[in-house]
Amino acid sequence: MSFKEELIEQFGNEVDKSDVIAYLENLIKIYALNIEELFIKWEQFSYHRHETHTAMNTKNLDGFKNFLQKQIEKKAQKFSNTSNVTSSGLKSKIIGSSPSLFGFNSPRTPIIKKRKLNETQPTSSGQKSSQKLGFSSGSNANNKSENIEKSNTTSPSMTGSTQINLPSDITVSTPSPLKRSGEAGVTLDSLNPNNIETSEGFDPENDKKVKITPFYDPIKYKFRTMRQNLQDAADVLDEQIEIFCKLAKEHFKLSQSDFGDPTIQSQSEIYAVGRIVPDSPTAEGFLNIDSLALEASRLMGIGRRVRLNFSKINECSLFCGQIIVLKGKNADGDYFMVDEILNLPYPDSPVSTVEDIENSNMIQNGKSMKVIITSGPYFPENDFNVQPIKEFVDKINNKIKPHTLIMFGPFIDITQNCIAKGAIPQFHGVTQQPRTLDEIFTKVLVPLLSGINSSIQVILVPSTRDAISHHAAYPQDSFDRKKLQLPKNFKCFTNPSTFQLNEVFFGCSNVDIYKDLKEVAKGGNTAMRNRFDRVSEHVLQQRRYYPVFPGGIRKTAKILENKKKVIEHISGADLEVPYLGLTEFVGEISPDVIIMPSEMQHFARVVQNVVMINPGRFVRPNGGRGTFAEMTIEPPNVENGKLTKMSDEDLFLHNVWKRSRIDIITN
Template sequence: MNTRSDVVAQFGREAGDPETFSALQNLMDLHALTIEDLHIKWEQFSYQKREKSTDLSSENLEQFKQYLQQQVEKKAAQASAAISNPSSVSKKPKPLKPLQSSPSLFGFNIPRGSSLKKRKLNAGSNYQDTEAGSKLEFSQGPSEDNINKENELSHGNADTSMSTPPNLRSMGSPAVNSTFKSGEIKTSLNPEEMEVACGLQEDSEKRVNITPFYDPEKYKFRTMRQNLSDAADVLDMQIEIIAEIVQNHYKLSASEFGDPTIQAQSEIHAVGRIVPESPSDESVNTESLALETSRMAGIGRRVRLNLTDVNEVSLFLGQIVAVKGKNADGDSFKATEFLPLPYPESPVSTADEIQTHQKALNGDPLKVTVITGPFTSNDSFDFSHLTNFVERLNTEIKPHALIMFGPLIDVTHPMIAAGTLPHFPHLKSQPQTLDDLFLKVMAPILKNIRSNIQVILIPSTRDALSKHAAYPQDSLDRKALQLPKNFKCFANPATFQLNEVFFGCSNVDTFKDIKEMPKGGNTSMRDRFDRVSEHILQQRRYYPVFPGGITKKLLPNTEGGNKVYEHISGADLDVPYLGLTEFVGNFTPDIILIPSEMNHFAKVEQNVIMINPGRFVKPWGHQGTYADISISAPDLDNGKLTKIEGPEPVYLHNVWKRARVDIANI
């Protein structure tokens, strides 16, 4: 049962009204939602009323109730429409090959590449261009399919279950939406700045230069071998690194920092991790949080956070914060101010490097396409959507590079979970293993991609083809997948450079797993994707949540009436190697790609383009979306690059000003 303070912490003071509280409580009970999930759905409902007031009035609550009911009815209609042909009998997949032995290498260091050492990454947030403002936003309301997906899957401790259609079809026709138009643009970022790039010319042999900025050898560790002392060292180091950054940024002396767990009558500064006050507390809110110290600053102890004097803040579990306050009673640390963490530096290039990249494509714009798996629906292994998209990729879209996020073969697919493989009539020899399924069915489709299109594969922890199912995650094996040389397999997460543009890619759902606890009207009224994007940049990690989010399903026929859940997937953090999830070289990429089950979007946060391309195929077969990025060539003369004076002048890339992002139907 959620208390009134829990509801107020999520929805604001107006939720404390008895009638409003009762209405929200009834909706949670009716739809089996936690307070966090209900608040997320309220924000999604608010998106559709962007031009209207979305206070907790009786009229809005009644519309919200109808909105939730419509999603339930739509989900039921989709499930009943699933084709009921039972899947043909097939053999169970053989176990995947065992992990290969390799030395464990710890992260946190800058990659050994000489090009990164030459690059002057000394242009900090003080040089960020603000001509058009530091934030641009072009996102649309939540799609019904995404809301349905949220009803199916639960993260963390939500008491919802994943529903599976009773009958799975092996190779039926994909679901068709009569109103769907391939290539139709759903939302755009900077459409007035430039046209959609033409991409590859028919006779062009020009290729983009791809430079990875991470050490692949550090990802060769073995999973499920976590050492408690190593994990503790990493968690401590995260706090100590932020403490040093805060001290240098705000020019604080070491004497101004103290141990928040010790009773004192004077104010101090403290840096620590946001954790629940009680590990067994499932309904965490701003009234039940604690600050965890490092072993150096406070022997690793925790102290309850008192936020009475804090007017506005947004917190989540795992967040590292710098806070000012005092522990006057020895029981709690009363915070008076949260110090905003400084943003990382921006990448820069010299004039010679800019001219080299400009000539790489003869001054033409760079075009990059981004797609995210799974590439089949939940009730089939039909790859016709992917086949059609590859044809469009070759003849219509024609990007210089394709970034392809996994899972390629989803290990959580209901048919795989049931131990069955479909029958493919066009194959003489049927696949017997999951590796066979990729090599005989999916690989031939991918091989049809034009050889002058560079393809970058980013794995998922749900990839059946990966030997490394924890985050951070090693790359896939291109040779084992029998893919041509224009395919590049990168780690998860990965930072790399396409010509002059730095890309940061992470294939874990950060936008859904960060369950915020905002306090203050201005904070809670901001777009949730804005707040999460800001957290990612300030925390300097692609996945700052701790512990990681999980997806689980409710097991049927549990004894004694107790609810028993089965873990399906999630972040599955390998804690001793979380250093590999940090931004490389202490700078932010120009573009950050983080696929999410939440609604697709493209926006600018602190001069960094944040993109969620959306899922390629919806759970029940409807076509999804992809991202198309057009970036004009860097030019020293058109004024779009900001010059930073110094012994050797360098230029900010300002990709956010010269890039167009389109989220379109596949």
């Protein structure tokens, strides 16, 4: 669409004049506005003049230009006055603010009291304080090379393209052989172990390859990070609330008149839809049931917040970022009394036709499909020992023989101690030592991974901690297979991604939702339920792989040379808010299998007929044996009764939870 057509679409045919178009184009350039923003300003100008319609002529355009200029000058003057406010004046202004401005009075969010660490020698109380804040002092990091001294070398960049410059006085050597305690191949946990036998594996000579079908648009993930527009981010957050408002209307058979603004005082009972947020924008630490507020959409409540009162609710489980539907009233204007929390419906399950099921059965030759799932890091914290990967590749080819191998990053972890210190060891068997983080992957890992049988299909999903990824934000673009010199049997998918293995839908997200989702629970029965089940239900009900907002952030405390302590951001969800739509379930349908790696305990569970898997870490931080998940899926069969037929339709539910076995095994 041309510039002229966009103007006509927004303003109408009245702007179809050469002088008017030239004038508007000039205003767009002067005030750095887009066409939509210019139209909003024009409506404000008309409202300011008390006119329902303002003619588009040169005289009015001159007045419009003066209006825009006055807005900018007023904003600049306001900023100047704000910067000159004294601390005491600012404090009194906040305390005396009207409750109608924010929808609530003084916050009840607990504020953590920060204790100063002893800069020379941390005390035990200081260490406890840093742990409570989620910081790590780094005092437990072991330096295996005694002659490595501290240098002023800057850590490698997140992109991994920066050359690693080691100081001349540093001596790096190949790490000693890894002593891996425990026995390999031990099954730590199983799902459906008594009903389903483990698959024999893939036979390259007789079996056909599994059909892999991605369900996402890779072009949408090519956006540039750190280019967030405040308006775009606000639109996405607002749209999420409106989507759930529409869902509530359809599911609970409600009309538009049943919904109201929860921030306005009223004696009438209404339904309200909004996002759970802290009652204080500067909240720190864990929230409680009395420190939550509801943020309304711009349409339903002008984006304002109101404190929530859950005294009438016996049981609930809430978290920041959750979209929720409430029934209640705001009788005194101070808080919204919640009478009922409406349980939103879970998304539909995927279905297949008889023809699709028969095709999948034919591909598998009536045999079970085997899928192996691993999650990084793939190296210990203090060295780059490749022994675990070598052993694993040998098992994959000669013993396990899966149809598909799904590997989650990080592959080269940017937070690993060797990378953080710039102490990269020499690698034996490499013709030329790697000089960049990308080359560690291409010259050390790729030769090992290329040893996987070419008939076995391998899927790589990145992590925001991957040094080889040039897109360290969530949602995250896929790796470049050709640039990383990976074989053709490797497929690089985005984070998150939805794809199909034969008829089975897989959903993958490589952000630690099980650790980042901080629940505010009320009621004994809710707290007694398994946390992994509760978090999984939240993910399904919210229809997003990562419904937490704001996202989790991992920080650390660092002492500089002048003994000044600074807080550094290491990693985390790093949400790219304008593109959070890419983290939603495809077609509002829940996958058959959802894989979300976490630092917490490995597991395989069935939640709302969806198989939820956390394969665990591939290698322990100290180099000990990690875990991986081995999944066996029986072939689909219409006649054995394990597939549910939809009523009045020739469609069948996949029921993967009935015909799959998952084992968590030590590698």
